[in-house]
Amino acid sequence: MAACALLAACHEAPTQVVDAAQYDAFWLWAGVLPQPVLNRAKTLYILEGEVIARDPARLTPLRAATPRLPGRDLWLVVRVETLRWGPDVVADMRGRLARWRDAGNRVIGIQIDFDARTKHLDEYSSFLRDLRRRLPRETKLGITGLLDWSANGDPAQLLTLGDTVDEIVLQTYQGRRTIPGYDAYLAKLERFPRPFKIGLVQGGEWRAPLSLRANPQFGGYVVFLLNPPAPVDRGRVLRH
Amino acid sequence: MIRKLAVTVSGLTLVLLAGSAQSSGCCDETPRWKLSNAIFTGYDSSIVAVPGNDTRVNLVLLTADRQAPMRLAPPAPGERPLDSGMLPFFNWGGFKASLQPAMPSGEDGREGSRCASNASGTKAFEAAITAQGGIADGERRGLIAQRRAMQPNCVNDASNASIDAATGVISDAARPFAAYLEGAQAFYVGNFDVATARFTALAAAKNAWLKETALYMVARTALNRAQSGAFTDYGSLEDPAKRDAAAAGVAGKAFDAYLRAYPSGTYAASARGLMRRVYWLAGDQRSLAAEYAKLFSIHDPARRGIDAFTLAEEIDQKLTAGPTDAITDTTLLAVADLARMRAAADRYSSAPNERTFALAELEAQRARFAADKPLFDYLLASHAFYVANRPAEVLRIIPDAARQARFGYTDFSRQMLRGFALEATRDRNARGFWIEMLGGATQPLQRQAVELALAMHEERNGGLARVFAANSPIRDPNIRGILLGYGAGPDILRQQASGGGLSKAERDAALFVLLTKQLGRGLYAGFLGDLRLVDRGARVASGDFNALNFRGATYGAVNPPPLGLFTAPGGSGDYGCPALREIAGALAKNPGAPKPLICVGEFMRVNGFDKFLLDITPPKDALGGAPSLFPGKPYSRLEAYKLVIADATAPANDKAYALYRAVNCYAPAGANDCGGIEVGRAQRQAWFQRLKRDYPQTQWAKSLNYYW
Numbered sequence: 001m002a003a004c005a006l007l008a009a010c011h012e013a014p015t016q017v018v019d020a021a022q023y024d025a026f027w028l029w030a031g032v033l034p035q036p037v038l039n040r041a042k043t044l045y046i047l048e049g050e051v052i053a054r055d056p057a058r059l060t061p062l063r064a065a066t067p068r069l070p071g072r073d074l075w076l077v078v079r080v081e082t083l084r085w086g087p088d089v090v091a092d093m094r095g096r097l098a099r100w101r102d103a104g105n106r107v108i109g110i111q112i113d114f115d116a117r118t119k120h121l122d123e124y125s126s127f128l129r130d131l132r133r134r135l136p137r138e139t140k141l142g143i144t145g146l147l148d149w150s151a152n153g154d155p156a157q158l159l160t161l162g163d164t165v166d167e168i169v170l171q172t173y174q175g176r177r178t179i180p181g182y183d184a185y186l187a188k189l190e191r192f193p194r195p196f197k198i199g200l201v202q203g204g205e206w207r208a209p210l211s212l213r214a215n216p217q218f219g220g221y222v223v224f225l226l227n228p229p230a231p232v233d234r235g236r237v238l239r240h
Numbered sequence: 241m242i243r244k245l246a247v248t249v250s251g252l253t254l255v256l257l258a259g260s261a262q263s264s265g266c267c268d269e270t271p272r273w274k275l276s277n278a279i280f281t282g283y284d285s286s287i288v289a290v291p292g293n294d295t296r297v298n299l300v301l302l303t304a305d306r307q308a309p310m311r312l313a314p315p316a317p318g319e320r321p322l323d324s325g326m327l328p329f330f331n332w333g334g335f336k337a338s339l340q341p342a343m344p345s346g347e348d349g350r351e352g353s354r355c356a357s358n359a360s361g362t363k364a365f366e367a368a369i370t371a372q373g374g375i376a377d378g379e380r381r382g383l384i385a386q387r388r389a390m391q392p393n394c395v396n397d398a399s400n401a402s403i404d405a406a407t408g409v410i411s412d413a414a415r416p417f418a419a420y421l422e423g424a425q426a427f428y429v430g431n432f433d434v435a436t437a438r439f440t441a442l443a444a445a446k447n448a449w450l451k452e453t454a455l456y457m458v459a460r461t462a463l464n465r466a467q468s469g470a471f472t473d474y475g476s477l478e479d480p481a482k483r484d485a486a487a488a489g490v491a492g493k494a495f496d497a498y499l500r501a502y503p504s505g506t507y508a509a510s511a512r513g514l515m516r517r518v519y520w521l522a523g524d525q526r527s528l529a530a531e532y533a534k535l536f537s538i539h540d541p542a543r544r545g546i547d548a549f550t551l552a553e554e555i556d557q558k559l560t561a562g563p564t565d566a567i568t569d570t571t572l573l574a575v576a577d578l579a580r581m582r583a584a585a586d587r588y589s590s591a592p593n594e595r596t597f598a599l600a601e602l603e604a605q606r607a608r609f610a611a612d613k614p615l616f617d618y619l620l621a622s623h624a625f626y627v628a629n630r631p632a633e634v635l636r637i638i639p640d641a642a643r644q645a646r647f648g649y650t651d652f653s654r655q656m657l658r659g660f661a662l663e664a665t666r667d668r669n670a671r672g673f674w675i676e677m678l679g680g681a682t683q684p685l686q687r688q689a690v691e692l693a694l695a696m697h698e699e700r701n702g703g704l705a706r707v708f709a710a711n712s713p714i715r716d717p718n719i720r721g722i723l724l725g726y727g728a729g730p731d732i733l734r735q736q737a738s739g740g741g742l743s744k745a746e747r748d749a750a751l752f753v754l755l756t757k758q759l760g761r762g763l764y765a766g767f768l769g770d771l772r773l774v775d776r777g778a779r780v781a782s783g784d785f786n787a788l789n790f791r792g793a794t795y796g797a798v799n800p801p802p803l804g805l806f807t808a809p810g811g812s813g814d815y816g817c818p819a820l821r822e823i824a825g826a827l828a829k830n831p832g833a834p835k836p837l838i839c840v841g842e843f844m845r846v847n848g849f850d851k852f853l854l855d856i857t858p859p860k861d862a863l864g865g866a867p868s869l870f871p872g873k874p875y876s877r878l879e880a881y882k883l884v885i886a887d888a889t890a891p892a893n894d895k896a897y898a899l900y901r902a903v904n905c906y907a908p909a910g911a912n913d914c915g916g917i918e919v920g921r922a923q924r925q926a927w928f929q930r931l932k933r934d935y936p937q938t939q940w941a942k943s944l945n946y947y948w
Contacts, residue, residue, distance in 0.1 A: 034474050046474065052331075065471035151911045188910060 016207065018200045020223050027077065027199070027224040030062035035225060043073045045111055045169075045222060048096055050079040057085050059092040066103045074107045075142060076100055080114035083127050090134045097139065109140025109166060118148050121157040128164045142167035144199065147185035150192045162194025169222050173201035176226060186212065195219050202226045273329065273722065273863035275693055276660040278583045278626045283331040287685035289618075289653040291581040291626050294332045296552040298575045302615070303536050303548060305648035327718055328688045336549040354464055355392045355428060362387050365420070368449035374413035383417050390421075392428030416445045423457065432465040456507040459494035463514055466491050466521050480523030488522035509545030520558045528558060533569035570612045577602060577619050581626045599623055618654050625661060634661035642673050644680030652686055659693055671697050678713055688716050692863060695719045699727055699866040708732050708740060715742060722864045724750050725854045729869030730758065730766055737773050745800065752801035753854060759806075759820070759840065760849070760875025764828035771807060771821060778804035805847055813842025815897055832883065834890040838897055841877045845901075850877065850913050876916030878905050885927070892935055899931040900940035906948040924948065 020026065020035075025043040028034075038044070049061045059078065067074065076097055093110065100107050112131070116124040132141045145168045149158060162168065170189075172182045178201060179185070186209050189196075195217045200206055201224045212218050272284055277292030285293040289301045365387050369380055423438030439461060442454035466487035472478050495511045495518065502508060512531075519528040532555055538544040546554070555572070567573050580597040602623055609616035617637050624633035638658045641651065655677060662670040674694040681687040691714045698707050698714075704727055707714050714720060720742070724733060728750075736750035751773050758767040779802045811817035817839035826836040844850060855874030858864040884890050884898035903924055905914035912918055928947035935941050 028474055032476075034472050034476065038474070063475040064477050065475040067475040068473050152913075 016205075018202055018204050018206045018223060020202045020225060023200075023221050023223045025197075025220065025222045027222060029224070032225050032227055037225070041072060043075070043108075043222070044069065045075040045077050047077045047079060047113075048100075049092075050081070051085060051089055052081045057082055057089060059089045059096075061096075066099050067105060068103050070104045070106070072106065074100065074105050075109055075111045076107055077111045077113055080112055083114070083124070090131065094134075094136065097136065107139070109142055110135060111142040111144065111167075111169075113144045115146060116149075118146070118152045121149065121153055121161050125157065125161045125164045128161075132164065140166040142169065144168075145170045145196070147172060147179065147182065151185050151188045155191070155193060159193050167197065167219075168194065169197040169199045171199040171224075172206070173199065173204050173224065176201060176204070178204035178206060183207065183209065189218075190215060192217055197222055199224060272859060272861075273692070274859075274861050275328075275656065275689060275696075276625070278581060280579075280582050284329040285331065285335060286329055287649070287652070287689050288656045289578065289649070290657075291578045291583075291622065293578070294335075295575050295579050296332050296549075296556050297335055298578055299552040299555060299571065300335075300548050301649045301653065302571045302574055305650055306536055328685065328692050328716075332553075336553075354460065358390065358392060358428065361424065362390070364449070364453070365417075365424075368447065368453075369414075369417050371449075372413055372417070372447055375411055375417075376414070379411060379414045383414065383421060386421055387424070390425060390428060413447075416442055416447060416450050420450055420454065423454070427457065427461055427464070430464070430468065432461050432468075435461045436465075452502055452505055452507070455498050455501060456505075456511065459491060459498050459511065460514065462487065462491035462494045463518060463521075466518070470521055477521075483521060483523065485522050488518050492518045492522070513545060516554070516558070529567045529569060529572060532572060536569065536571055568608060570609050570615055573605060573608060574615055574619055577605070578622060581622055583626070597623070597627060599628065614654065615650060618650065618657065621654070621657055621661075625657060625664075631661040631664035634658060635665070635667075640673070642676040642680075646682050647677075647680045647686060649683065649686075652681070652683075652689075656689065656693065663693075663697065671701070671703075675713065688719075691716050692719055695723060696863055699723060699863070704728060704869060705732060708736060710740075717742065717746065719863065720746060721749060722858075725753055726857060726864035727866055727868050727870075728753070729871070730754060730763065732869070733757075734770065737770070748801050748803060752803055755803070755806050756849065756852065757854075757870055757872075757875075759824065760844070760852070760855075761870070761872030762827070762831060763872065764824045764831070767824050768821065768828065774803045774807045778802070778807065780804035780808055802847075805843075811839065811842070812846040813839070815839065815842055817842050832887065834884045834887055834894040834898070837880045837884055838894060838901075840875075841880050841901065844875060844877055849875070851915060855915075874915065877914035878902060878912065878916035878919075881905075881914075882916070893938060896931060896935035896938040896940045899927045899935070900944055903927050903931070903944060903947045907946075910948045921948075 020037045021040075024041055025045070026038065026041050027045040027047070028038070029047045044067075046063070046067055048063050049059045051057050051059055062079075076093075078093065097107060097110065112128070114124070128141065128143065135141060141164075143161075143165050147170055149161075150170065170192075172178055172185075190211060192215075197219045198212070199222050203226060272279075272281075274284075275286055275288055275290070277284060277286070277290050279292050280294070281292070282294060285297040287301070289298045293301075366384050369375065369383060419438050420442060423435050423442070426432070426434035426438065436458060439454040439457045442450055445451045445454060466484055469487075470478055470483045477483075492515065495515050498505070498511050499508060499515075505511075516528060516531050519525075519531065532551070535544055535546065535551060544551075567576065577597070599620075602619060606616060609619075621634040621637040624630045624637065634657055638654050640655075640658065642655055642658075644651070647655070659670065659673050659677070661667075662673055671694070674690055674697060677690045678687065678694075681690045695707055695714050698704055704723060706712060707720065707723055708728075724736065724746070728736075733750045733754035737747055737754055739747065741747040741750060751770070754770055755767060755774075758764070758770065779800055806820055809819050811819055811823075815835075815838055817823065817835075820843060823836045823839045823843070826833050827840070830836075852875065857868065860866075881898040881902040884894055885902065887895075890898075902914075905912050906924055907913075910921070924947045928944065931938075931941045931944060
């Protein structure tokens with residue numbers, strides 16, 4: 001802390017870990033058990049299925065049943081490994097959307113979780129434009145994003161991407177951990193040309209730069225919930 | 241106007257299937273080319289059953305010897321055969337897709353999936369009622385129409401009024417069919433009481449199809465009833481304590497009843513599958529594990545009713561947290577044990593591994609493996625290698641059996657582990673061992689793994705030239721490509737480019753690497769000499785070329801490396817540069833000449849060679865990670881500009897352009913695109929100010945408005 005007085009760029013809050021109880025928007029992934037903090041959630045991003053690279057790529061369900069969560073804002077999340085979709089994927093997606101709505105849920109939109117390469121954002125944008133055309137009109141389209149986009153992305157492509165979707169949530173984590181060096185990426189967010197949210201991982205290291213709050217494009221946080229680690233790693237029979 | 245051809249040499253792009261479905265997933269999902277892998281990422285499983293594999297992959301591998309032989313799925317029309325494109329490392333989806341044709345999806349245990357059987361149920365109903373005598377045509381047509389009209393969506397929508405199928409039905413033969421229809425309708429809308437009542441009453445039906453189907457439907461109804469309270473609001477399975485175990489029990493008895501009455505009946509396979517779902521709902525891990533064990537022992541997938549891959553997925557999803565004492569099947573136990581040998585550290589931390597799997601615990605399982613000592617020995621040896629870090633133990637536990645006519649997958653994993661241990665102990669027989677293994681590596685993906693192990697040995701023991709000799713046993717194009725791209729020096733590259741090589745694609749790629757690296761690392765004489773190897777009609781436009789993949793529908797023949805870039809008569813970029821040949825000629829005479837240095841930079845910049853991936857060495861323990869035989873430092877535009885900026889004799893315009901470009905290396909967000917040694921923001925500011933102050937009349941000073 002003493003060093004802070006000397007360094008010019010000393011504008012950061014103290015390090016802490018992400019305490020989910022301080023937030024109200026969460027990702028709920030397959031296999032992650034419901035936890036009490038979900039009760040105060042206003043917005044939930046719930047993983048419904050995935051499109052994995054196989055021939056033809058299909059929407060594989062990952063959730064045993066339809067959520068029933070009246071009173072919250074839900075996003076139906078699809079994890080995507082490939083943009084080469086088979087003919088049934090969008091139809092399946094619309095079917096799941098209808099089923100969620102039939103069950104009484106207020107589904108704001110569909111979020112696509114796909115790690116597009118920073119150099120291919122224009123391809124991704126045109127894919128998303130096409131997808132949006134095929135979704136019901138009142139359904140928003142959101143995506144997750146990589147910090148690398150803000151650091152190394154072509155600004156024109158980022159603009160186009162930002163115009164194509166309703167929401168971008170930039171993920172600061174990979175797997176169960178915050179990406180090391182995330183603060184360097186965050187410093188570059190001052191240039192990110194469209195509204196964004198920040199994705200955090202439960203229990204991950206996190207130190208919000210004060211500049212984030214001052215950034216007019218910053219729209220809040222979403223926390224990725226994890227199962228608590230097993231105290232002793234026995235009996236964890238099979239988990240991929 | 242900057243012409244970005246984007247020669248993206250994207251390194252180890254994971255190609256899951258040759259031709260189709262190339263994932264453009266992010267950077268960090270490139271597999272680490274290392275077979276003895278204990279770190280789980282999800283995307284570098286291999287054909288060796290190691291701790292780092294996905295548990296589903298290991299499950300398939302360790303049961304593969306008890307199943308019908310695995311085969312590569314036939315390619316889709318127009319696609320190349322899969323073994324020409326598969327990498328040795330894959331994720332679960334790619335593995336499943338490549339080794340098995342897609343299976344149709346049916347009822348999958350999700351809430352509401354009972355509607356999936358509607359189409360086939362309709363057909364069966366029509367066939368049965370058509371075959372039944374004593375029904376008037378009008379009745380028959382009416383009932384069929386009602387059945388076809390059922391288009392359920394399974395959202396428990398009570399507003400779907402139940403039908404009264406008996407309207408207009410008079411004959412005795414037709415009445416049970418009407419009752420069945422009412423039951424089916426009730427089933428689909430989730431009115432389980434009515435459904436149960438109708439189906440139960442049909443136990444007395446005379447029609448054989450009705451009788452059997454109704455008995456089966458009683459059980460399915462009970463199962464769906466049990467499921468209806470079994471999920472949380474979030475759509476996940478409830479805690480066992482909150483589920484209705486009694487209802488699951490009723491369903492179990494009902495399926496039992498069906499299977500006793502119809503052990504080879506129409507719905508027998510489905511009933512057995514649904515019994516597993518009953519156990520799952522009831523939280524009965526013991527029975528579930530026993531069922532899976534039974535399934536493994538059935539060799540024929542048709543009799544088993546489920547293919548190995550779907551089974552592995554189901555096991556992975558359903559057999560969740562619970563003590564391993566519930567598991568008696570040796571395969572399931574082995575898969576669980578291997579997963580516990582994983583390195584706890586993830587890819588990002590270098591913290592020491594914290595393993596919690598003591599040898600004593602493994603030893604205590606010995607009795608359970610009495611019927612499968614080779615598998616148990618494999619576990620002991622794996623523990624010695626991955627957990628205890630005692631490779632010599634492996635050699636003691638697993639004897640040499642490298643010479644086989646054909647390896648099963650378990651034996652293959654045993655011998656591969658022995659090979660890893662030979663490498664780890666620097667045994668002088670390691671190379672011979674790998675070569676011996678080649679003969680028996682005949683099942684899908686096995687040979688590739690052995691070639692990889694041999695290639696890694698050669699790379700680390702001065703044997704790279706042997707890999708590219710005419711009689712080399714290493715023929716896999718991806719392995720060869722990685723070695724050419726990272727490890728090979730000018731001699732080997734030139735040899736392959738001059739007519740060596742297994743294919744034109746490999747020749748072209750070797751030449752591409754040779755020219756790029758010589759140009760970038762200052763070997764100008766060599767560069768000039770090797771230009772003659774470029775075909776006269778060579779391509780100039782690049783698309784998305786990947787220098788490491790030398791053949792297949794996507795690369796090589798269809799997307800050859802743009803060798804024409806090097807011989808193009810015009811220059812590239814914004815600085816009036818001549819052709820590359822002239823630039824290299826000038827630098828050969830004077831390596832510090834400022835304009836030619838700048839012009840190399842223009843060539844690299846415009847053609848997307850910045851951050852050239854073949855200049856970033858893979859990890860030490862992966863293929864391509866041994867010190868490269870190619871001399872010199874990787875090319876950096878930033879370093880070239882620094883040279884020109886520091887050159888007191890450089891002309892003003894060259895200086896100005898170098899300053900302009902150097903500042904732009906950090907556009908648009910302060911990250912350096914040009915490689916080399918980083919400079920701080922203060923330095924970029926200084927360059928910016930110097931450009932404005934010392935060269936204000938140049939177009940470069942006028943057009944640069946920011947520094948980053």
